[in-house]
Amino acid sequence: MMRTIIIAAFLAIFFIAGCSPLSHQTHAPTAVKKKLVIGMSTGFYPFSMMDKSGQLIGHDIDLSNELGKYLNMEVEFQGFDSIANMVSAVHTNKVDMLASAIAITEKRQEIMNFSDPYFETYTSVVVNSNNKDIWDWQELDKPGVIIGVSLGSTGDTAAQKYFKAATIKKFEGPALLGQAMLNGQVDAILHSSTWVTVFKVYNPDSVRILTTNLGEPVLVGLGVSKGNPELLDKVNTFLKQYKASGAAAKNYDKWFVDDAWRDLVEPKKYN
Numbered sequence: 001m002m003r004t005i006i007i008a009a010f011l012a013i014f015f016i017a018g019c020s021p022l023s024h025q026t027h028a029p030t031a032v033k034k035k036l037v038i039g040m041s042t043g044f045y046p047f048s049m050m051d052k053s054g055q056l057i058g059h060d061i062d063l064s065n066e067l068g069k070y071l072n073m074e075v076e077f078q079g080f081d082s083i084a085n086m087v088s089a090v091h092t093n094k095v096d097m098l099a100s101a102i103a104i105t106e107k108r109q110e111i112m113n114f115s116d117p118y119f120e121t122y123t124s125v126v127v128n129s130n131n132k133d134i135w136d137w138q139e140l141d142k143p144g145v146i147i148g149v150s151l152g153s154t155g156d157t158a159a160q161k162y163f164k165a166a167t168i169k170k171f172e173g174p175a176l177l178g179q180a181m182l183n184g185q186v187d188a189i190l191h192s193s194t195w196v197t198v199f200k201v202y203n204p205d206s207v208r209i210l211t212t213n214l215g216e217p218v219l220v221g222l223g224v225s226k227g228n229p230e231l232l233d234k235v236n237t238f239l240k241q242y243k244a245s246g247a248a249a250k251n252y253d254k255w256f257v258d259d260a261w262r263d264l265v266e267p268k269k270y271n
Contacts, residue, residue, distance in 0.1 A: 040100035042079040045198040046255040047101040051264045059255040060099045070238045082173040084152030098223035103154040119220035122213040123158045124196040129208045148186035155190030202268040
């Protein structure tokens with residue numbers, strides 16, 4: 001009987017010791033560098049694009065890589081062909097965040113969190129260069145006029161808000177939108193001023209940018225999954241330091257003031 005009691009007591013002590021939190025402290029945790037999965041467009045010049053060797057380059061690529069260094073995380077990029085698909089990916093947690101000049105809108109804020117703004121753009125209007133009679137976007141809002149937009153973009157949102165009489169036609173991504181403009185499928189297109197500027201550079205004789213922008217300035221932020229508020233806080237802290245250090249200004253100059261990057265990529269082909 002005494003032997004049974006001693007064995008039972010020994011087993012109880014062994015079990016308690018094994019379950020104690022102190023028992024786990026004898027092994028140092030293994031340091032694992034986590035991965036940050038970022039969704040982006042592979043053809044949004046000059047924010048995110050493929051160079052001639054197949055490497056991702058661009059303003060938001062450099063920004064994302066610096067964020068990865070700050071967080072001590074490996075950055076993995078996932079490419080998408082439209083903004084709508086990118087937004088869906090972060091909403092369903094297929095990616096941790098988005099970094100491809102994603103405009104901050106109320107509708108998008110319902111399904112993902114946004115960082116503090118790091119860029120400002122506008123919704124610009126482009127018409128065929130042969131159309132010399134149109135100088136203001138309001139002149140386009142009439143029956144028979146077809147306005148092209150990229151599905152899920154701020155241009156899409158602006159078209160729904162401002163155009164009541166014209167027909168709105170949606171395309172999967174800016175590349176198809178540009179093709180539609182050059183092929184005569186639409187009378188005008190709406191997109192961010194940064195994309196429109198590059199589009200004009202590659203098609204100087206074919207298109208004309210109207211001098212009047214559509215609506216208010218558009219603020220751009222990094223889109224973060226709603227299930228990761230901790231990441232959002234870290235991203236905002238990084239952006240403050242990134243700006244204060246002067247790195248943000250240097251990155252802007254590299255991609256929006258200098259034009260050396262255009263030699264690194266294939267010319268945009270919209271037709």
